[in-house]
Amino acid sequence: MPIYSGAKILVESLLRENVDVVFGYPGGKVIPLYDALFDAPIRHVLVRHEQGAAHAADGYARSTGKVGVCIATSGPGATNLVTGLATAYMDSIPIVAFTGQAPTSLLGTDSFQEVDIRGITIPITKHNYMVTNVKDLARVIKEAFYIAKSGRPGPVLIDLPVDVLKSNADFIYPEKIDLPGYQPTYEGNYLQIKLAAEEINNSLKPVIFAGGGVINSDASEELTTLAKKAKIPVTTSLMGLGSFPENDELSLGMLGMHGTKYANYAISEADLIIGIGVRFDDRVTGKIETFAPNAKIIHIDIDPAEINKNVKVNVPIVGNAKNVLKKLIPLVKQIERNEWLETIRDWKKKYPLYYEKDTSNIKPQYLIEKIKELTNENTIIVTEVGQHQMWAAQYFKYTKPRTFITSGGLGTMGFGLPASVGVQIGNPDKLVVTISGDGSFQMNLQELATIKNNNLPIKIIILNNGTLGMVRQWQELFFNERYSSTILTNPDFVKLAEAYGIVSMRVKDPKDLDISLKKIFEYSGPVLLDVIIPQDENVFPMVPEGGSLKKMLDLKTLIKQVEY
Amino acid sequence: MRHILSVTVSNQPAVLARISGLFSRRNFNILSLNVGETDKPEFSRMTIVVEGNDDTIEQVKKQLYKLIDVIKITDLNQTNMVERDMALIKVNCNKNQRSQVIQVVDVFRGKIVDFSIETVTVEVTGDENKITAFIEILKDFGIKEIVRTGIIALDRELSVS
Numbered sequence: 001m002p003i004y005s006g007a008k009i010l011v012e013s014l015l016r017e018n019v020d021v022v023f024g025y026p027g028g029k030v031i032p033l034y035d036a037l038f039d040a041p042i043r044h045v046l047v048r049h050e051q052g053a054a055h056a057a058d059g060y061a062r063s064t065g066k067v068g069v070c071i072a073t074s075g076p077g078a079t080n081l082v083t084g085l086a087t088a089y090m091d092s093i094p095i096v097a098f099t100g101q102a103p104t105s106l107l108g109t110d111s112f113q114e115v116d117i118r119g120i121t122i123p124i125t126k127h128n129y130m131v132t133n134v135k136d137l138a139r140v141i142k143e144a145f146y147i148a149k150s151g152r153p154g155p156v157l158i159d160l161p162v163d164v165l166k167s168n169a170d171f172i173y174p175e176k177i178d179l180p181g182y183q184p185t186y187e188g189n190y191l192q193i194k195l196a197a198e199e200i201n202n203s204l205k206p207v208i209f210a211g212g213g214v215i216n217s218d219a220s221e222e223l224t225t226l227a228k229k230a231k232i233p234v235t236t237s238l239m240g241l242g243s244f245p246e247n248d249e250l251s252l253g254m255l256g257m258h259g260t261k262y263a264n265y266a267i268s269e270a271d272l273i274i275g276i277g278v279r280f281d282d283r284v285t286g287k288i289e290t291f292a293p294n295a296k297i298i299h300i301d302i303d304p305a306e307i308n309k310n311v312k313v314n315v316p317i318v319g320n321a322k323n324v325l326k327k328l329i330p331l332v333k334q335i336e337r338n339e340w341l342e343t344i345r346d347w348k349k350k351y352p353l354y355y356e357k358d359t360s361n362i363k364p365q366y367l368i369e370k371i372k373e374l375t376n377e378n379t380i381i382v383t384e385v386g387q388h389q390m391w392a393a394q395y396f397k398y399t400k401p402r403t404f405i406t407s408g409g410l411g412t413m414g415f416g417l418p419a420s421v422g423v424q425i426g427n428p429d430k431l432v433v434t435i436s437g438d439g440s441f442q443m444n445l446q447e448l449a450t451i452k453n454n455n456l457p458i459k460i461i462i463l464n465n466g467t468l469g470m471v472r473q474w475q476e477l478f479f480n481e482r483y484s485s486t487i488l489t490n491p492d493f494v495k496l497a498e499a500y501g502i503v504s505m506r507v508k509d510p511k512d513l514d515i516s517l518k519k520i521f522e523y524s525g526p527v528l529l530d531v532i533i534p535q536d537e538n539v540f541p542m543v544p545e546g547g548s549l550k551k552m553l554d555l556k557t558l559i560k561q562v563e564y
Numbered sequence: 565m566r567h568i569l570s571v572t573v574s575n576q577p578a579v580l581a582r583i584s585g586l587f588s589r590r591n592f593n594i595l596s597l598n599v600g601e602t603d604k605p606e607f608s609r610m611t612i613v614v615e616g617n618d619d620t621i622e623q624v625k626k627q628l629y630k631l632i633d634v635i636k637i638t639d640l641n642q643t644n645m646v647e648r649d650m651a652l653i654k655v656n657c658n659k660n661q662r663s664q665v666i667q668v669v670d671v672f673r674g675k676i677v678d679f680s681i682e683t684v685t686v687e688v689t690g691d692e693n694k695i696t697a698f699i700e701i702l703k704d705f706g707i708k709e710i711v712r713t714g715i716i717a718l719d720r721e722l723s724v725s
Contacts, residue, residue: 122582123589127632130577147632181574181635305626308619 001172006134006165007036010098013141014042016173019069021425023047023056027073028113029100032165045425045454048446050077052418054084055444057095059419062405063380064426065218067094067148074100075113078159079120083412086124088155090409091239092216094148095155096141097125103163104132118159126154132161134169142174151184152303153216184302188319188327196274196298196315197331203272203296205340206232209255209284212239212408213277213301213321220244220401222325223276230332233344235263237278239408242398252344253353256284257543258390261351264541264549266344267292275299277321280310281409282546290548300324353394354540354555361534362510364388364463368395371433371461374517379431380405380423384416384440387469390539392435414443417460421447424456431459431521438464438490448500451526459520460502460528462493465535473538477553497528508532566595567621568647568717571610571628572636575601579633583610586631592616592624596714607635611716640717647717650689652677653699656706657684665705672698683708 004012010033014022021043026034037044047053050072057068068088072081078099088095101107102114118130127147129140137160144156200206214223220243227234227250234244235252244251252263267273273295278284280299285291291311298315299307307316317324355365368391371381381396382405383389389406398404405423407415420434441462451458463469468486475483497504503523507516513531520527541552573579580599587594595613602609614624621639628634640647657665658681669676669686672694678685688698692715699710 118578119581122578122585179632182632303630305623305630307626309623309626 001170003168004171005032005036005168006137006160007032009134009137009169009171010141010160010165011036011040011042012171013138013173014069015040017067017141017145019067021045021060022069022071023053023060023422024071025050025053025073025077027077027100029074029102029162030071030098030160030165032162033071033098033100033160045421045450047418047421047450049444050080051084051414052421052444052447052450054081054095054097055087055412055415055418056422056425056450057097058084058088058093058415058422059382059405060422060426061088061093061095062419063402063423065402066426067096067145068422069096069098071098072100073113074102074117075115077113078115078117081157082120082124083414085121085155085157087407087410087412087415089124089126091212091407092153093155094153096144096148097155097157099157099159100165101130101159101161104161105163107161117157121157124155125157126152128157128159130159130161131164134164134167137164137169138171138173143177143179146177147179147182151182185304185318186302186320186323188300188317188324190327192315192317193324193327194331196317197328199272199296199298199315200230200232200274201333201335204337205270206230206272206274207252207266207270208232208234208274208276209237209267209278210234210240210243210276211237211278214240214243215277215401217277217302217321218401219277219322219325222322222329224248226325226329226332229329229334231335231337231341232274233266233341235259235266237281237284237408238393238406240278241393241404242401245399246397247399254393256286256549257545258394258539258541259284260353260394261541261552261554262344262347264543264552265347265351267295268550269343270295273297275301276325277301279306282310285310286543286547286549290550356555358534359510362507362513362531364391364533364537365395366510367461367463367513367531367533368392368435370513370517371435372396374521375431375433377403379403379433380427382406382416382420382423382432382434384434384436385411385413386437386440387465387473387537387539388435388437388463390470391463394539413440415440417441417444418447418450420458420460421450421454421456424458425454432457433459433461436460436462437469438462438466438493439468439488441493442490445496448497448502452501456526457524458526460497460526461520462528462530463533464490464493464530465533465537466490467535470539476536476538477542478544493528493530502526502528504528504530506530506532565615565617567614567616568640568645568715569612569614569625569628570638570640570717570719571612571634572602573608573610574633574635575606575608576633579608582631582633583612583628586627590623590627592620598714598716600716611714613715638719640719644720645717646720647691647715648689649692649695649712649715650687651695651699651710651712652685652687653702653707654683654685654709655702656682656708658682661705668701674698
């Protein structure tokens with residue numbers, strides 16, 4: 001039995017968990033760990049801000065399905081992880097974060113760079129630890145990885161006093177986990193599944209509402225089988241984009257505030273909603289009293305606390321989406337549902353996603369469609385947060401899971417650029433495109449250095465409208481066009497990228513757009529394209545916050561009653 | 565409605581912070597919370613009194629169960645449990661009032677645990693109502709200070725009537 005330092009135990013434990021890459025930023029309290037990493041067969045990606053490390057680990061996890069790992073030092077290093085952890089927590093993404101901590105002898109004395117990161121991160125992690133005895137370290141790491149990826153995934157933080165990293169212990173990596181209070185339910189109750197099948201078989205106007213849980217549990221194939229067998233139209237949450245091919249005739253695209261009209265109409269008219277791995281977030285339901293007023297609800301989710309939390313559920317099924325769907329599929333009948341599908345086809349024809357064509361400006365919607373046209377189905381789109389994110393959600397048409405990486409629940413500006421670092425490292429052979437706004441790009445643009453240093457061939461496209469677009473849109477629509485603090489004075493992004501050694505160009509004229517895009521996709525290294533788009537372009541359709549899904553603002557009529 | 569939750573948790577640092585933090589973050593109304601070690605030192609038992617409608621209590625329980633350190637939750641309904649609250653009450657008591665105070669304490673099966681020239685401190689245990697009633701009566705003498713533990717409770721074995 002080898003005797004190792006805490007730092008060495010940590011590295012060996014990571015190897016047992018098949019970790020081959022970690023994202024981090026060194027500091028005083030984690031020097032022993034960095035020393036152990038120096039000659040370990042683990043790639044360390046040096047970011048330029050700890051928030052970037054957390055987002056990169058998150059992007060890595062979202063795009064690969066593996067656990068992302070990040071490292072920060074104590075105090076400010078640890079607190080800089082907070083936004084990244086909260087982002088991962090809200091979207092149920094498995095991350096294990098290690099933070100350095102003051103030595104145990106100084107804990108609680110306000111010593112240099114000491115902060116109670118365990119206390120700070122309790123509400124934004126699935127679980128967290130402080131290891132005060134090196135003998136516990138291997139067990140804690142084993143538990144942390146297990147907790148992060150099992151059940152409803154989420155971030156786990158391990159706080160490590162520096163003396164624990166330095167002191168020695170026998171290295172035994174435990175085989176078993178003993179967590180009596182943590183027993184996730186993977187298999188749905190069969191009687192409930194039968195009940196769900198009956199409801200589906202008796203339903204005339206069912207709609208599947210699929211979310212991030214389908215992607216987390218790799219259940220896209222089963223979802224598609226179910227939808228096609230029982231001819232059920234599928235709408236997704238933002239997090240669920242890619243879980244069902246959007247080029248399929250059964251696809252309704254995204255639901256909710258910026259969802260398609262036909263998805264929102266279908267939900268409003270449905271007699272049965274089959275929610276799979278979704279949490280019925282307020283951005284999706286609008287005013288809860290008017291959500292799916294005629295529908296019974298089947299809710300499949302691995303987290304029992306999600307059931308009946310936001311909407312009243314008729315058939316609750318707690319379990320892993322993939323397992324539940326596998327059992328459900330043989331029980332549902334092949335039904336044609338011609339009438340319902342015809343209604344939906346009509347809506348799609350009458351109320352397509354729509355924007356006004358313009359030859360003098362680059363329309364962001366057109367830009368997204370063009371990116372789709374010039375890339376293949378394995379391309380991974382990563383976004384920041386704001387208008388560009390919604391256009392990327394509406395107009396790209398995702399056909400595969402894990403190809404749309406975005407901060408959904410927390411809506412974290414500054415997520416996209418660092419997340420794309422993790423995505424590209426996890427998917428070295430895939431084309432990674434970061435779609436960004438000029439506002440959110442500036443929140444973590446220092447990660448351009450990480451991209452350059454690792455020569456990650458990420459295509460960064462800034463939809464530059466010189467404003468905080470989504471806030472500006474709300475101000476226009478709901479605050480009498482009083483643009484308080486939303487008009488930005490930006491740096492020259494092309495020069496900025498060049499300062500980081502990244503090839504860059506700007507495009508303003510629609511005539512030049514196609515060629516610019518082709519150029520960046522053909523280029524083998526990292527590249528930034530600054531696209532000037534009109535300042536007053538809005539995201540439509542839009543359900544005002546707290547409104548009914550039936551009443552959407554759109555371009556032509558602004559407030560339009562449902563017309564089906 | 566008031567619910568008494570008996571929650572078995574791992575006896576670990578920060579567990580109390582996790583539980584109380586969950587209540588405040590999720591906007592659940594906590595009336596009292598009590599923690600102590602169980603017969604097994606690796607576990608503690610928390611008695612949490614929460615107020616809310618059925619939906620809220622369902623969420624409270626489900627959210628609590630999500631915490632890795634929570635082992636078991638029992639929702640003790642009012643008719644099938646043993647419930648105790650304890651109070652220490654320091655009450656004004658000069659020479660002339662002594663016999664009266666002692667009588668009241670006797671009736672409520674309290675215990676005098678400290679005595680001074682001007683005050684006595686009384687210990688009383690019982691369910692919440694009894695203690696509230698006792699405090700009401702002592703108010704006539706003038707209460708100087710009160711401390712209450714909040715409720716601790718256990719499921720009543722069905723065989724015992």
